[in-house]
Amino acid sequence: MSDQGPLTVPEGPRGRLLVVGGGIAGLSAAIEAAEAGFGVALVEREAYLGGRVAQMHQYFPKLCPPLCGLEINLRRLRSEGGPVSRDPRRVSAPWGASGSLAYLTLTEVQEITRVSGGRHRVRLRQRPRFVTARCTACGACTSVCPVERPHPFDLGLRSSKAIALPHAAAFPTLYAIDRDACEPSCTRCVSACPQQAIDLGMPERELELEVAAVIWATGWEPYGAKALTDLGFGAHPDVITNLMLERLAAPQGPTGGRITCPSDGRVPERVAFVQCAGSRDVDHLEYCSGVCCLASAKQARYLRAAHPGVDVSIYYIDRRAAGNQERFLATTAEDERLQFVPGKVARVDVSGRFPVLEFENVATGRLEAATADLVVLATGMVPSQSDTPAFRELGRDAWGFLTGLEARTNEPSAGQFVAGCARQPMDVSSSVRDATSAVARALAWGRTGRNAFDRRGAP
Amino acid sequence: MVPSVGDETTMVKRSPHRDSAPAKKPRPKRVVPDREVVRRLLGSGGDAMGQCMQCATCSAVCELTPDDAPFPRKEMLWAQWGLVDRLVSDVDIWLCHECHDCTVRCPRGARPGDVMAALRQACVSHYSFPQGLARAAAAPAGLVWIVLASAALLAAASIGWDATGVTVAELTGGGTRIAIPFWTRFPHGLLIALFLTVFAFDVAVLGLGMRRYWRALSATALSAPTRATPNAWGQSLRAALGRIVWHDDFASCQHEARRRFGHGLVVYGTVGLMVVDLWVVTARQNPLLSGLVYPLGLADPWKLLANLAGVALVMGCVMMGIERLRRRERWFPGGKWSGLEGVRRAPSGTYGDWLLLGLISTVVLTGFVTEGLHLFRVDELRYAAYAAHLVSVTTLFVVLPYSKLAHLAYRTLAFLFVERYGLRRRAAVRAETAPAASCAQPKLSPQEVP
Numbered sequence: 001m002s003d004q005g006p007l008t009v010p011e012g013p014r015g016r017l018l019v020v021g022g023g024i025a026g027l028s029a030a031i032e033a034a035e036a037g038f039g040v041a042l043v044e045r046e047a048y049l050g051g052r053v054a055q056m057h058q059y060f061p062k063l064c065p066p067l068c069g070l071e072i073n074l075r076r077l078r079s080e081g082g083p084v085s086r087d088p089r090r091v092s093a094p095w096g097a098s099g100s101l102a103y104l105t106l107t108e109v110q111e112i113t114r115v116s117g118g119r120h121r122v123r124l125r126q127r128p129r130f131v132t133a134r135c136t137a138c139g140a141c142t143s144v145c146p147v148e149r150p151h152p153f154d155l156g157l158r159s160s161k162a163i164a165l166p167h168a169a170a171f172p173t174l175y176a177i178d179r180d181a182c183e184p185s186c187t188r189c190v191s192a193c194p195q196q197a198i199d200l201g202m203p204e205r206e207l208e209l210e211v212a213a214v215i216w217a218t219g220w221e222p223y224g225a226k227a228l229t230d231l232g233f234g235a236h237p238d239v240i241t242n243l244m245l246e247r248l249a250a251p252q253g254p255t256g257g258r259i260t261c262p263s264d265g266r267v268p269e270r271v272a273f274v275q276c277a278g279s280r281d282v283d284h285l286e287y288c289s290g291v292c293c294l295a296s297a298k299q300a301r302y303l304r305a306a307h308p309g310v311d312v313s314i315y316y317i318d319r320r321a322a323g324n325q326e327r328f329l330a331t332t333a334e335d336e337r338l339q340f341v342p343g344k345v346a347r348v349d350v351s352g353r354f355p356v357l358e359f360e361n362v363a364t365g366r367l368e369a370a371t372a373d374l375v376v377l378a379t380g381m382v383p384s385q386s387d388t389p390a391f392r393e394l395g396r397d398a399w400g401f402l403t404g405l406e407a408r409t410n411e412p413s414a415g416q417f418v419a420g421c422a423r424q425p426m427d428v429s430s431s432v433r434d435a436t437s438a439v440a441r442a443l444a445w446g447r448t449g450r451n452a453f454d455r456r457g458a459p
Numbered sequence: 460m461v462p463s464v465g466d467e468t469t470m471v472k473r474s475p476h477r478d479s480a481p482a483k484k485p486r487p488k489r490v491v492p493d494r495e496v497v498r499r500l501l502g503s504g505g506d507a508m509g510q511c512m513q514c515a516t517c518s519a520v521c522e523l524t525p526d527d528a529p530f531p532r533k534e535m536l537w538a539q540w541g542l543v544d545r546l547v548s549d550v551d552i553w554l555c556h557e558c559h560d561c562t563v564r565c566p567r568g569a570r571p572g573d574v575m576a577a578l579r580q581a582c583v584s585h586y587s588f589p590q591g592l593a594r595a596a597a598a599p600a601g602l603v604w605i606v607l608a609s610a611a612l613l614a615a616a617s618i619g620w621d622a623t624g625v626t627v628a629e630l631t632g633g634g635t636r637i638a639i640p641f642w643t644r645f646p647h648g649l650l651i652a653l654f655l656t657v658f659a660f661d662v663a664v665l666g667l668g669m670r671r672y673w674r675a676l677s678a679t680a681l682s683a684p685t686r687a688t689p690n691a692w693g694q695s696l697r698a699a700l701g702r703i704v705w706h707d708d709f710a711s712c713q714h715e716a717r718r719r720f721g722h723g724l725v726v727y728g729t730v731g732l733m734v735v736d737l738w739v740v741t742a743r744q745n746p747l748l749s750g751l752v753y754p755l756g757l758a759d760p761w762k763l764l765a766n767l768a769g770v771a772l773v774m775g776c777v778m779m780g781i782e783r784l785r786r787r788e789r790w791f792p793g794g795k796w797s798g799l800e801g802v803r804r805a806p807s808g809t810y811g812d813w814l815l816l817g818l819i820s821t822v823v824l825t826g827f828v829t830e831g832l833h834l835f836r837v838d839e840l841r842y843a844a845y846a847a848h849l850v851s852v853t854t855l856f857v858v859l860p861y862s863k864l865a866h867l868a869y870r871t872l873a874f875l876f877v878e879r880y881g882l883r884r885r886a887a888v889r890a891e892t893a894p895a896a897s898c899a900q901p902k903l904s905p906q907e908v909p
Binding site: 230276280281282283284317318342343344345346347358359360362365366367368 | 520525529
């Protein structure tokens with residue numbers, strides 16, 4: 001019954017843990033916690049696990065596909081048992097020896113109340129998928145569905161039917177229906193499904209759970225490029241964001257991995273990356289997301305590899321590479337047809353056929369205007385938000401990132417930890433490490449009932 | 460002119476465009492930051508300049524900057540570092556018209572527009588003589604002394620003039636019909652003599668400063684090979700004056716477009732009053748005047764011109780004052796009028812800004828009060844008002860070469876310089892190159908279009 005069955009998360013040797021967010025940080029935390037002896041409930045707001053990482057084409061610095069790393073995690077997740085098997089006979093299979101893990105998609109945490117002994121009572125709400133675990137992803141429904149809508153996973157770069165697999169490599173491999181897009185009283189998919197897997201009357205359901213600790217790994221969203229009016233996003237189809245480029249480059253993406261201009265599908269000859277698009281800017285994001293420089297360098301490299309004739313310019317204020325990533329930037333700059341140009345792009349003129357970037361080249365001290373076929377806005381990361389009471393009550397910093405460690409033992413949010421980009425912008429490997437450290441803190445909390453960082457609290 | 464600081468200092472070269480040939484390594488030049496200048500800039504409107512991260516958005520959005528060595532990005536760096544030599548030989552600070560297009564767009568709220576204004580004030584102070592008077596003009600305490608000195612000067616001159624008995628002679632002298640009691644306290648001849656002296660002082664101080672500034676500019680311009688052949692003087696002067704007459708530069712500003720009108724009113728009001736003043740000064744020698752009674756009636760065209768000019772001046776001052784006050788949060792919460800909210804909200808104008816607006820307004824308003832009191836023959840008060848008017852005029856003239864008002868000399872000089880050496884506004888350059896840029900079409904091969 002996949003993640004639609006009853007939520008039975010047994011008490012592990014270390015107690016029970018709730019992980020909020022099924023992205024790379026949440027997945028890592030959930031799996032490691034299960035391996036360490038927690039019974040884990042992993043909840044995800046979207047219809048699939050994997051989060052932002054599933055949208056990426058390649059990681060830096062290794063330039064390898066993230067689906068590979070994701071696949072390893074999903075295998076670990078399966079080996080932890082739980083109601084993940086598509087085989088109905090395995091639903092009641094024993095939990096893994098080291099712990100157990102159950103996941104729920106389309107689920108949000110509504111409310112968390114502190115109960116005695118430092119434990120938390122959690123109320124979850126799961127939105128209906130309208131497709132049951134009987135779905136074999138055969139696609140018969142999609143061929144009869146009359147509604148086309150912009151595909152959210154591909155950021156609107158292609159359209160998909162109202163009933164669709166969330167993305168090509170989605171886990172769980174179940175279709176989902178976007179009921180807001182559906183035509184009223186249309187039931188074509190129901191009759192087309194050979195497995196009778198579609199249930200348009202599926203209700204929303206609420207679940208309750210008592211856990212020792214909570215790890216928030218709610219992740220990030222790309223900064224809304226529509227706000228960058230000076231940079232022409234939305235006014236010219238060939239001005240895209242860095243995440244859109246990931247989709248354009250991905251083999252399962254809207255163009256089958258062929259990076260082309262969205263306006264007319266031609267192969268770009270001049271690609272411009274606009275760094276700090278809305279970052280380090282008092283009007284947009286005042287902070288530096290810390291990964292966009294490396295992400296653009298990575299994208300520039302796979303672009304150059306895919307189209308040997310393309311010229312790439314990266315317009316930046318400062319080239320920022322944290323820690324040992326400096327080398328990656330240096331290697332990137334060795335490419336003769338890839339240039340780093342100091343100077344923030346102040347405006348992208350989209351009045352003509354091709355976008356024109358206006359900037360001061362700080363190296364030469366000249367105002368320049370550069371025409372590009374494709375403009376990539378390197379937008380930053382903003383923390384994902386939710387309007388549930390449980391989320392609203394969490395401590396956060398000035399930019400909305402969650403602060404988990406500061407809570408004193410006697411505060412309501414004590415015993416709730418934060419991992420990954422929900423805490424601050426970071427790259428994938430840092431997120432994974434951050435998840436591990438959050439699990440370690442949760443373990444300490446489960447054992448002592450105190451926040452490890454609260455030196456004042458009584459034992 | 461001076462490309463970027465990176466070229467001559469020990470900063471790391473970041474240019475990807477330099478040829479890779481192992482050129483002779485330029486000897487690193489020692490840069491001596493002037494912390495005193497930095498401190499002064501921070502205190503005169505540049506308080507946020509430390510926020511600047513050299514992203515160059517300001518240069519890229521400025522409509523007045525030349526394409527080559529644009530401003531104000533480089534000035535922001537020089538200001539942060541206190542590189543006085545560069546700052547005082549930089550023509551660009553005077554090309555800026557303080558429209559705040561850069562301030563609005565600065566992603567850090569560093570307010571480059573205000574920094575440029577602070578730099579202009581620093582430039583005026585740097586070139587003015589004597590420095591003691593310049594310092595006095597830069598602070599409220601100094602202003603008190605200047606006002607007192609002006610009053611004392613006027614009183615002394617008036618008493619001295621009385622003692623010579625010239626007043627009586629003037630009043631009874633035959634030929635002219637200038638015989639009005641109004642003038643007995645401040646005789647015409649005295650005022651002409653006094654103001655000619657003060658005016659000569661202004662010309663001398665500004666002239667000296669301009670001469671030094673021009674030399675500094677030439678030293679930088681002549682070292683740049685691209686501008687080896689300057690334009691003719693006459694042509695340059697015509698072009699420079701044209702820019703002033705039409706207020707073209709103000710017109711390219713986006714954010715504070717209203718400044719063109721406000722500043723125009725002040726300029727043309729001043730010009731109108733100057734014309735009337737010249738007429739008054741030459742009245743006795745003026746053949747057109749015979750048969751006229753002086754002072755003039757309200758319907759007299761000269762009087763009309765003077766009053767109109769005065770009204771224009773006051774209106775212009777009020778408009779420009781409102782522009783500044785709009786940045787004040789208490790009166791215009793949320794920056795709803797200025798578009799400069801949050802970190803960009805500045806202390807609404809510096810002392811120098813208000814000194815100028817205040818002095819001009821005081822001169823014109825006391826003038827109008829005097830005129831009114833005179834019309835209604837309010838005898839005791841009108842002399843007092845006239846005295847106040849004359850003191851404010853004297854103060855204005857004394858302060859002029861050290862205050863923001865000195866821009867009438869320095870900016871004109873800067874215009875002349877850029878016209879002579881062919882530095883052009885970006886808007887003009889862009890208008891010429893725009894059609895060429897749009898012709899650039901990428902090669903499209905049919906097989907590449909799916």
